[in-house]
Amino acid sequence: MFEDNKVSVLRSILVGISALLPLIFLVIVNDDIMSVDFPILVGLSIQAYIGFASFMLVLSYEPKEKNKVTIGYAIFWLALGVCYLAGKSLLLPIALEITSFSTILIYSGTDFGKKQIESLGSLLLASGISALFLSAWVMLPNGDSIGTLLLLFGLLIKSGFSGFHIWLPKVNEGGPSHALGAFAGVLEIFPLLLFYRYVLPNQMDPLVYQILFPLAALGIFFGGITSFFHKNPKISLAYSSIESLNFLWLCLIITGMFQFSGDIDLMNLSNSFRILFFLSLFHHSFSKTFQLFSIGMVSRLVRFDLSDSLKGIGRLLGMSPILLGAGTFSYAVLPGTLGFVSEATYFYLNVRILDLPIGRSVFLLPSMIFIFFGIALGGFTHLKLYFSMFLSLPNKKLNVLPLDNDKKKWLTLSLLSLSVVIFIFPIILPFFIQLPMLKPFADSALEKWFINLSFVSFLSIAVIILFLLFDKVSDKKQKNLKKRSWDCGGGYDGHELSIPSSVFSEPLKNSLGRYFINKNGDSKVDHYILLLVTSFLNLGARFISSTNETKDEDISRYLAISSIFLIFIFSLLILGDF
Numbered sequence: 001m002f003e004d005n006k007v008s009v010l011r012s013i014l015v016g017i018s019a020l021l022p023l024i025f026l027v028i029v030n031d032d033i034m035s036v037d038f039p040i041l042v043g044l045s046i047q048a049y050i051g052f053a054s055f056m057l058v059l060s061y062e063p064k065e066k067n068k069v070t071i072g073y074a075i076f077w078l079a080l081g082v083c084y085l086a087g088k089s090l091l092l093p094i095a096l097e098i099t100s101f102s103t104i105l106i107y108s109g110t111d112f113g114k115k116q117i118e119s120l121g122s123l124l125l126a127s128g129i130s131a132l133f134l135s136a137w138v139m140l141p142n143g144d145s146i147g148t149l150l151l152l153f154g155l156l157i158k159s160g161f162s163g164f165h166i167w168l169p170k171v172n173e174g175g176p177s178h179a180l181g182a183f184a185g186v187l188e189i190f191p192l193l194l195f196y197r198y199v200l201p202n203q204m205d206p207l208v209y210q211i212l213f214p215l216a217a218l219g220i221f222f223g224g225i226t227s228f229f230h231k232n233p234k235i236s237l238a239y240s241s242i243e244s245l246n247f248l249w250l251c252l253i254i255t256g257m258f259q260f261s262g263d264i265d266l267m268n269l270s271n272s273f274r275i276l277f278f279l280s281l282f283h284h285s286f287s288k289t290f291q292l293f294s295i296g297m298v299s300r301l302v303r304f305d306l307s308d309s310l311k312g313i314g315r316l317l318g319m320s321p322i323l324l325g326a327g328t329f330s331y332a333v334l335p336g337t338l339g340f341v342s343e344a345t346y347f348y349l350n351v352r353i354l355d356l357p358i359g360r361s362v363f364l365l366p367s368m369i370f371i372f373f374g375i376a377l378g379g380f381t382h383l384k385l386y387f388s389m390f391l392s393l394p395n396k397k398l399n400v401l402p403l404d405n406d407k408k409k410w411l412t413l414s415l416l417s418l419s420v421v422i423f424i425f426p427i428i429l430p431f432f433i434q435l436p437m438l439k440p441f442a443d444s445a446l447e448k449w450f451i452n453l454s455f456v457s458f459l460s461i462a463v464i465i466l467f468l469l470f471d472k473v474s475d476k477k478q479k480n481l482k483k484r485s486w487d488c489g490g491g492y493d494g495h496e497l498s499i500p501s502s503v504f505s506e507p508l509k510n511s512l513g514r515y516f517i518n519k520n521g522d523s524k525v526d527h528y529i530l531l532l533v534t535s536f537l538n539l540g541a542r543f544i545s546s547t548n549e550t551k552d553e554d555i556s557r558y559l560a561i562s563s564i565f566l567i568f569i570f571s572l573l574i575l576g577d578f
Helices: 001-030 038-063 065-087 093-102 103-109 112-139 145-159 167-174 177-187 190-198 205-231 233-258 264-299 313-317 327-329 340-352 365-391 405-424 442-479 502-509 524-544 553-577
Strands: none
Touching: 001 038, 001 065, 001 112, 038 065, 038 177, 038 190, 038 264, 038 405, 065 093, 065 103, 093 103, 093 405, 093 553, 103 177, 103 553, 112 145, 112 167, 145 190, 145 405, 167 177, 167 233, 177 205, 177 233, 177 502, 190 233, 190 264, 205 233, 205 502, 205 553, 233 264, 233 365, 264 313, 264 327, 264 365, 313 365, 327 365, 327 405, 327 553, 340 365, 340 442, 365 502
16 A cells, blocks of 8 residues: 555656646746746646646546556646747647647546547547647748638637537547546647737737627537536536637637727726636636536446436545535635636626727627526536535435545545635735736726625635534534435435436426437537538548449549649648748
């Protein structure tokens, strides 16, 4: 046992160094970390923190191939750190590809099946396509408008933007929980921070932002609704990530849309959404990672894929439901959490938008209905999963994989490390916005708003701690304390009355859910997008031959098509020089 603990510590040190080394390098060699390279500092700081938390989850339950997983994570964090540090160089797409392929080692601790292969394939495909666009941006000269658009496309694909998101649910369905948390908390925000660093400072055509704005709003609406009605908990969290990521894009789009405006009101709006972007970024990174760690971990205990089959399974861990619910409390906008800070600030900014003259706010207001609806249903997704999985009573015949005390210790440390940020960050919020990169963008009204949020958060956390202490003292006084349940009254301890997660979504399924979810519980929107992509890819096959049999003349047709595309590519390169 002592030898195992020693090896676990050595593995943790290796992964911790690989996650922390890029941040140390940035701080030592870069003097602009509090100015233009501030988003790089934020990304690498989050990476260092979540990188270690994710590996503690590996130590908690990975039954085999821990050495391969350790090497995979060491390569993953180092390569991703190089992606942040590379700037506009060929190292960026190369490091991104190394980051993606290192996930093969990270997945080696799980049993490979159809879902795991599809998960890896979807991740590698999205990364490969994104790397192609990033390579084109690197090769084009600085300030080139086409290069900026190519960079934008690459970042939209990699971040799961509305319409480019179809790879993300497949990744979540078959990936291990620790990897999914690392992807959601670090890898998926990398494109957003790259956009902030290399695209946002440039004055782009306003038409680009006007196209992206409604797409981001629809992505929030679609992601929230689909996550609420989906039956698989890990895929529900994937669509919830799509909703959160599109909200982050919305903040960046509004920032870029008005940052060069001569109107002082619109300039203040742009600055406020710039700060909201960072607050929501921290909320997404830590709260979503926590949810994928906790819910993904619990889902792994059994071989079921449906949320209703996982009733009460969180109770079998023998851990505090309050600790396991930290991420849910954040998405429920409980005062004192990161989610409360993010959502409350967004509502506050919408009030300021209403105060603008109607000609300036008319472009933003109609979309707010879709955005509010998507955010609300996305939050209810986490609540329905938490109520059913962590508070309801499980079936007594339910068999789960064993989780000994040593593994439970690593799981507790991992979740505690994330929950600390979720509850502490709102209290130190007034100090965060005093950073040199953010202070110029916070007006006096916004600073006062953040001070009020911090006070409410501190008061809420203090009251909750007092209630917990009182509850603990009361439990010690009661000798015969029965098991508590939120959904079984009268002291009944049977699982038959436990409430499944579908109870929350079924009443709306016929009126709203049927437009977005089919009978099998899959997304209709994604089905049509995949059908469109498949039809486009099949055009070549139909053009070459109407049968499955290969003909002699097909070879000449393949060569002709290849020549046409080669000439087309060379023409683009020649025109680019002019």
